[in-house]
Amino acid sequence: MQTIDLCQERRELILEELRRNGKVVAAELSARYSVSEDTIRRDLSELAAAKLLKRVHGGALPLTPSRGPYYERDKQHLEVKPGLSLAASRLVKDGQLILFGGGTMNAEIARNLPLDLRATAVTTSPLIALYLLEYTHVEVVMVGGHMNRRELVTCGAEATEKIRGFQADICFLGVCGVHPEVGITSTLYEEVELVRALIEQSGEVIATLTADKLGAIAPFFVASADNITHIVTEKSVPEEQLAPYRTLGIQIVRAE
Amino acid sequence: MQTIDLCQERRELILEELRRNGKVVAAELSARYSVSEDTIRRDLSELAAAKLLKRVHGGALPLTPSRGPYYERDKQHLEVKPGLSLAASRLVKDGQLILFGGGTMNAEIARNLPLDLRATAVTTSPLIALYLLEYTHVEVVMVGGHMNRRELVTCGAEATEKIRGFQADICFLGVCGVHPEVGITSTLYEEVELVRALIEQSGEVIATLTADKLGAIAPFFVASADNITHIVTEKSVPEEQLAPYRTLGIQIVRAE
DNA sequence: CACTATAATGCAAAATACCGCAAAAACACG
DNA sequence: CGTGTTTTTGCGGTATTTTGCATTATAGTG
Numbered sequence: 001m002q003t004i005d006l007c008q009e010r011r012e013l014i015l016e017e018l019r020r021n022g023k024v025v026a027a028e029l030s031a032r033y034s035v036s037e038d039t040i041r042r043d044l045s046e047l048a049a050a051k052l053l054k055r056v057h058g059g060a061l062p063l064t065p066s067r068g069p070y071y072e073r074d075k076q077h078l079e080v081k082p083g084l085s086l087a088a089s090r091l092v093k094d095g096q097l098i099l100f101g102g103g104t105m106n107a108e109i110a111r112n113l114p115l116d117l118r119a120t121a122v123t124t125s126p127l128i129a130l131y132l133l134e135y136t137h138v139e140v141v142m143v144g145g146h147m148n149r150r151e152l153v154t155c156g157a158e159a160t161e162k163i164r165g166f167q168a169d170i171c172f173l174g175v176c177g178v179h180p181e182v183g184i185t186s187t188l189y190e191e192v193e194l195v196r197a198l199i200e201q202s203g204e205v206i207a208t209l210t211a212d213k214l215g216a217i218a219p220f221f222v223a224s225a226d227n228i229t230h231i232v233t234e235k236s237v238p239e240e241q242l243a244p245y246r247t248l249g250i251q252i253v254r255a256e
Numbered sequence: 257m258q259t260i261d262l263c264q265e266r267r268e269l270i271l272e273e274l275r276r277n278g279k280v281v282a283a284e285l286s287a288r289y290s291v292s293e294d295t296i297r298r299d300l301s302e303l304a305a306a307k308l309l310k311r312v313h314g315g316a317l318p319l320t321p322s323r324g325p326y327y328e329r330d331k332q333h334l335e336v337k338p339g340l341s342l343a344a345s346r347l348v349k350d351g352q353l354i355l356f357g358g359g360t361m362n363a364e365i366a367r368n369l370p371l372d373l374r375a376t377a378v379t380t381s382p383l384i385a386l387y388l389l390e391y392t393h394v395e396v397v398m399v400g401g402h403m404n405r406r407e408l409v410t411c412g413a414e415a416t417e418k419i420r421g422f423q424a425d426i427c428f429l430g431v432c433g434v435h436p437e438v439g440i441t442s443t444l445y446e447e448v449e450l451v452r453a454l455i456e457q458s459g460e461v462i463a464t465l466t467a468d469k470l471g472a473i474a475p476f477f478v479a480s481a482d483n484i485t486h487i488v489t490e491k492s493v494p495e496e497q498l499a500p501y502r503t504l505g506i507q508i509v510r511a512e
Numbered sequence: 513c514a515c516t517a518t519a520a521t522g523c524a525a526a527a528t529a530c531c532g533c534a535a536a537a538a539c540a541c542g
Numbered sequence: 543c544g545t546g547t548t549t550t551t552g553c554g555g556t557a558t559t560t561t562g563c564a565t566t567a568t569a570g571t572g
Contacts, residue, residue: 007550022372022392023265026528036552041529056264057528057559126382126398133405142382142410144400144418149389154398162400263560282518292562297519313518313569 010035011043018053018062025059077210080234083256085109088172088208088232091253094118096169099198100128102153102191103174105208107131113138122166124153124194148190155190163197171202173228177216178207180244183225185218192220199227208232214241226250260289260372267299269371274309274318276367276390281315333466336490339512341365344428344464344488347509350374352425355454356384358409358447359430361464363387369394378422380409380450404446411446419453427458429484433472434463436500439481441474448476455483464488470497482506 010033018024026044030037048055054063085108092098092113100106100123110123110131120139121132126147132140143162145154151174153159173195176187184199184207186192199205199222207228214233226248233242235254242252260266266289274280282300286293304311310319341364348354348369356362356379366379366387376395377388382403388396399418401410407430409415429451432443440455440463442448455461455478463484470489482504489498491510498508 023262025261037528038530038553039551042551054264056262058262061262061265061268126385129382129403130386130408133403133408136405140403140405142398142400142403144398144410144415147385147389147396147398149392149396152386152389154400159400293518294520294563295561298560301520 007039007043011047014040014043014060015047015052018060023059023061024053027058029059080210080255081105081108082112084208084210084232084234085112087253087255088206089113091204091206091230091232092117092119092170096120097166098122099163099166099168099171099202100125100132101172101174101195101198102128102151105210106172106174109172109208122163122168124155124159124163127152148188151188151191153191153194155188155194157193160193160197163194163201166201168202170204170206171198173198173205173207175207175209175213175222176218177213178209178225178228178231178245179215179217180225180248182217182221184222184227185216186220186222187218189220192222195222199223204229206230206232210234211237214245263299266291267303270296270299270316271303271308272371274316279315279317280309283314285315336466336511337361337364338368340464340466340488340490341368343509343511344462345369347460347462347486347488348373348375348426352376353422354378355419355422355424355427355458356381356388357428357430357451357454358384358404358407361466362428362430365428365464378419378424380411380415380419383408404444407444407447409447409450411444411450413449416449416453419450419457422457424458426460426462427454429454429461429463431463431465431469431478432474433469434465434481434484434487434501435471435473436481436504438473438477440478440483441472442476442478443474445476448478451478455479460485462486462488466490467493470501 014024014029026037026040029040044055044060047053053060085105088109089112094117096119098119098121100110100121102125107125107128110128113135115135116137117135118137120141122141122143123129123132124143129140129142132138143154143159145156145159148155175184175195177185186195205228209231211234214237228250230251230253231245232253232255235256246252270280270285282293282296285296300311300316303309309316341361344365345368350373352375354375354377356366356377358381363381363384366384369391371391372393373391374393376397378397378399379385379388380399385396385398388394399410399415401412401415404411431440431451433441442451461484465487467490470493484506486507486509487501488509488511491512502508
């Protein structure tokens with residue numbers, strides 16, 4: 001049992017427990033912090049009012065407790081993805097060593113490769129690995145490590161190090177934004193080093209981008225844009241938006 | 257296992273199971289959450305009123321009958337697998353470090369764990385990794401390496417070495433046959449060393465076996481049968497067939 | 513049609529929530 | 543240091559929710 005004299009501190013601890021355990025029970029909190037259940041109830045009401053948790057009978061639950069599987073989660077860009085992924089998949093040639101980054105776009109590419117492709121493919125995503133195993137003549141190497149639940153990839157130093165052991169012909173970046181001046185950016189800090197490794201270990205570097213990712217800037221800087229050799233994007237993107245990328249020497253593939 | 261004391265929490269878990277399995281059965285839910293069927297019925301009624309599921313006699317179904325793209329490579333033993341995997345999954349406890357071998361049976365176990373399980377899980381199978389990532393409170397470690405297409409697992413020296421870096425509480429063997437005298441055998445030579453590592457690095461060693469694998473002998477010898485601590489098998493298996501395993505000190509769990 | 517499993521309904525007990533109020537503590541300020 | 547104010551807390555009383563049980567009704571099955 002702990003002594004808590006600051007009501008705010010207690011609320012922080014409640015939130016912390018909620019994050020850790022996925023739920024909090026009013027009666028347990030009352031006992032743990034040696035305060036009446038009324039006090040706990042008030043705490044929970046306040047936190048609920050601040051939209052930090054969801055109040056339920058007997059305790060509280062996180063705001064977003066349940067999500068479907070990752071590969072069903074991403075329903076965005078359903079119209080353009082097939083076209084983009086098909087165009088991107090055509091950049092692969094027999095005999096190449098291919099590196100796959102994470103993300104739903106790359107998963108889409110991985111399931112749209114030529115059926116008779118002969119190649120070796122390396123990936124950090126178990127979903128992509130499963131898709132790749134469908135190709136009889138593709139050797140699949142899965143890069144292990146601790147898995148990131150959000151992006152469905154292994155990341156961290158171990159994975160990065162493994163990637164650096166390959167000298168690949170081509171890689172498909174899972175990027176969150178590419179801006180001509182700011183460069184390649186990511187929303188996942190743990191992934192930054194891994195993406196850098198992909199870029200450095202690969203001859204061709206492919207970024208397959210829906211229109212909204214062209215010029216977008218995510219929180220974490222990865223590398224300058226001229227590290228990319230090919231951008232695959234939608235046909236609808238106006239030429240003037242693409243010009244700065246061409247200037248950087250990036251080949252543009254307009255899908256569909 | 258965590259007790260469910262919040263009504264809303266139970267309802268969310270029901271919805272989660274519904275998304276995952278495509279159906280829920282009132283009687284099973286009642287047993288799982290240790291509440292009366294009346295309570296479950298009320299839960300289902302509420303959720304149905306909120307248009308979150310479709311109420312049917314004996315349980316409930318999703319509103320959209322389309323199921324997710326879960327891999328179902330192995331259509332064998334479809335009747336007994338749910339029972340076996342459920343019985344096997346009950347051997348897992350909160351806080352454990354779990355090693356998963358390959359095989360469809362283990363995949364089935366991985367997708368039938370308690371939804372609120374807190375544990376760390378290590379696997380060589382990308383399919384199992386995907387299933388495991390569905391559990392919010394399970395840390396997933398994917399063991400990388402060259403992938404075996406047939407068994408859908410990474411194997412080889414690299415994977416074996418990684419496995420030896422863990423000291424696990426429990427492991428689920430993906431075995432092809434267990435004979436009381438011949439021992440544990442496998443049909444995949446590359447997997448032999450890896451299975452040995454699983455056994456040696458783990459306290460409890462679980463073999464989940466359909467009736468036809470009990471007493472079966474595959475080409476490659478892995479280890480003697482007494483390395484197994486628990487065999488989970490079908491209820492229909494006669495006691496005299498199990499006796500030799502009991503003599504070896506193996507605990508038998510008869511499912512269903 | 514009979515038999516079983518599941519559902520619906522009403523009810524009572526227990527747990528939990530809500531409301532108002534007052535004591536206690538913390539705080540601001542002259 | 544004293545005083546007034548605000549915040550936090552606990553308590554009593556009442557309302558609401560949740561749950562299990564008993565009873566009656568209904569659906570599924572052969």
